Amino acid sequence: MSLIEITEVKKRFGDNEVLKGINIDVAPGEVIAIIGKSGSGKSTLLRCINGLETIDEGSISVAGAQLLPDELHLKALRLKVGMIFQQFNLFPHLTAGRNVMLSQMVVKKTPKAEAEEIAKRMLERVGLAHKFDAYPDQLSGGQQQRVAIARALAMQPIALLCDEITSALDPELVSEVLAVVKELASEGMTLIMVTHEMRFARDVCSRVVFMHQGRVHEIGPPEEVFADPKTPELKQFLGVTH
Amino acid sequence: MSDFTTWDILRNLLLAARWTVLLSLVSFIGGGIVGALLLFARTAKGKAGPAFVKTYVELFQGTPLLMQLFLAFFGLGLFGIDVPAWLAASVALILWSAAFLTEIWRGCVESIARGQWEASASLGMGYVQQMRHVVLPQALRIAVPPTVGFSVQVVKGTALTSIIGFVELSKAGTVVTNATFEPFKVYGLVALIYFCLCWPLSKSSQILERKLNVAHRNH
Amino acid sequence: MNYTFDFGWLIEYWPVLLKGIGITVELTLVGGVLGVALGIACAWARALGPGWLRPVVAAYVELIRNTPFLIQLFFIFFGLPALGLRMSELQAANLAMVVNLGAYGCEIIRAGIQATPKGQFEAGASLGMSRLQTFWYVVLIPALQRIWPALSSQIVIVMLGSAAVSQIAAEDLTFAANFIQSRTFRAFESYFVATLIYLALAIALRQLLRGLGWTLFPKRTAR
Numbered sequence: 190m191s192l193i194e195i196t197e198v199k200k201r202f203g204d205n206e207v208l209k210g211i212n213i214d215v216a217p218g219e220v221i222a223i224i225g226k227s228g229s230g231k232s233t234l235l236r237c238i239n240g241l242e243t244i245d246e247g248s249i250s251v252a253g254a255q256l257l258p259d260e261l262h263l264k265a266l267r268l269k270v271g272m273i274f275q276q277f278n279l280f281p282h283l284t285a286g287r288n289v290m291l292s293q294m295v296v297k298k299t300p301k302a303e304a305e306e307i308a309k310r311m312l313e314r315v316g317l318a319h320k321f322d323a324y325p326d327q328l329s330g331g332q333q334q335r336v337a338i339a340r341a342l343a344m345q346p347i348a349l350l351c352d353e354i355t356s357a358l359d360p361e362l363v364s365e366v367l368a369v370v371k372e373l374a375s376e377g378m379t380l381i382m383v384t385h386e387m388r389f390a391r392d393v394c395s396r397v398v399f400m401h402q403g404r405v406h407e408i409g410p411p412e413e414v415f416a417d418p419k420t421p422e423l424k425q426f427l428g429v430t431h
Numbered sequence: 432m433s434d435f436t437t438w439d440i441l442r443n444l445l446l447a448a449r450w451t452v453l454l455s456l457v458s459f460i461g462g463g464i465v466g467a468l469l470l471f472a473r474t475a476k477g478k479a480g481p482a483f484v485k486t487y488v489e490l491f492q493g494t495p496l497l498m499q500l501f502l503a504f505f506g507l508g509l510f511g512i513d514v515p516a517w518l519a520a521s522v523a524l525i526l527w528s529a530a531f532l533t534e535i536w537r538g539c540v541e542s543i544a545r546g547q548w549e550a551s552a553s554l555g556m557g558y559v560q561q562m563r564h565v566v567l568p569q570a571l572r573i574a575v576p577p578t579v580g581f582s583v584q585v586v587k588g589t590a591l592t593s594i595i596g597f598v599e600l601s602k603a604g605t606v607v608t609n610a611t612f613e614p615f616k617v618y619g620l621v622a623l624i625y626f627c628l629c630w631p632l633s634k635s636s637q638i639l640e641r642k643l644n645v646a647h648r649n650h
Numbered sequence: 651m652n653y654t655f656d657f658g659w660l661i662e663y664w665p666v667l668l669k670g671i672g673i674t675v676e677l678t679l680v681g682g683v684l685g686v687a688l689g690i691a692c693a694w695a696r697a698l699g700p701g702w703l704r705p706v707v708a709a710y711v712e713l714i715r716n717t718p719f720l721i722q723l724f725f726i727f728f729g730l731p732a733l734g735l736r737m738s739e740l741q742a743a744n745l746a747m748v749v750n751l752g753a754y755g756c757e758i759i760r761a762g763i764q765a766t767p768k769g770q771f772e773a774g775a776s777l778g779m780s781r782l783q784t785f786w787y788v789v790l791i792p793a794l795q796r797i798w799p800a801l802s803s804q805i806v807i808v809m810l811g812s813a814a815v816s817q818i819a820a821e822d823l824t825f826a827a828n829f830i831q832s833r834t835f836r837a838f839e840s841y842f843v844a845t846l847i848y849l850a851l852a853i854a855l856r857q858l859l860r861g862l863g864w865t866l867f868p869k870r871t872a873r
Contacts, residue, residue: 239553260557267555278550282568292554295564493852494845495813501841509653590718601720614728622717629716
């Protein structure tokens, strides 16, 4: 039984059709890497799964929660999937701890003491327990991104969407974030990540999706996709000379 | 030439200036409340709310405050009530201030990065929660300097209410001039009192703005 | 509310309105052109001018920006004759508008000058231009382009503010409305029509200034 079902999803921006009928089923505990050139629609797909973009055709459901464009359905869906952004998007007016506490308190109505307890645990999980009272602008990019992960985890999602979460980081900070993601994967978290980290995709992911011009061009286990690309587009993308 | 000492003049003007201060406060606070309501309507989803506020702002920013005062004065009179000048003045100035404040604040809300809306949405927050916990706390900080700056416009705007007969500083200036025949001195003093009311507001707006810029640079 | 609106007087009184519109437009034109010119001169003086001039201009700007236009108008028309400076209603109205826009324009234009990259001044100097030449030929146009929207809104504000000149009996649009309502006793309708005309003037002026911006700063991107 799939956890996330993406069926015949189409999305247009004006005349430009960015998603031309996407079908992907994700089983619980799977780690999916979506790769492809910029403009291939991979980020848009991820944003659709979280309801940040509406879809024109098809359907998306996560553990039975259907993506429908009204507040009630959106909220139900977003409680099940967390999202991590390229630009971290921490709330600059709140400390790291408060960042993690806020949505628990206002969305889930968790009592403050409990929210604080959970926040501490989540920050510890990403190795930042000691930064509870630091403001975002006092943290490095890598630390900010780890707080963002803790913030999403605090909502106890059953899946996590990662949108190029290391692209805005200085090279030396990438590994600390990927280490956290790897840890999550090993704990059985369902992950869908748009990424440029091919090595990470090969080492950690259960399946790789190659998107090209708004379609799923190739899909399969990483050893297959990376070692034996079938289409010339993927070969070119991976830089395989033939 | 006249039996009025400078002190007599000044005292009369200062007494009238109390009404300028009171009307300014009423207009600014009332305008702030109406402006905040308009802001919610302006930034909300849907079409009717934003379109209404846009037209509202266009009308109040595209016509003279003096005309708005006249229309409030004579317009309220159409309902058969005898409208006191203070009431027409307050109504017009509140609606006028609201248009400017809502426009200033909209700029501040829109300057909050898209990512903040998206991140809070992805955490399951609804529009009101996003505004209350994420966007407004940030927007408020940047809104303070221009809002304080606008209060100067409100104080100066109250001068026009003298024309519909509200007795405040400007009206007192005219009355005292007619009694003393010393327009140079009287209007000079009137200007000085306005300056003493407005300049501290202008200056603090500038200082707040500078502080904010410095804080931003440290980010 | 059992009031019947009556706009029948428009038939008889439209020439009065037309004359008022003419005066308001004329005031705006003169006030706009000379006010911006004064604003440029003051902005230069404040940002790049000689040391003794800067505080003088600063005082002028602060004084105007922190007092109501109505009082500036009264001071010029009723107060200045005490110093032997007597002028007509229209001259006083014009002067008040120029002085008013000059102060606001100064601050707006100064912001545009201060946003000029330092390299522009250095490039001018390295080519042997004087500071004034650099300002005039190199700095001013891009600076104006940068702040043109803000300057345009200020000109519209000054146009709308000109309604106050009716109080010294300058025969502008508001004066016309006052006159009509005193004759017809149709106060609300008179001011309503005048308000609509002001709205139309404001929209037209905004368009005009936008068009002027395109002509003055063709196809150059502001930096």
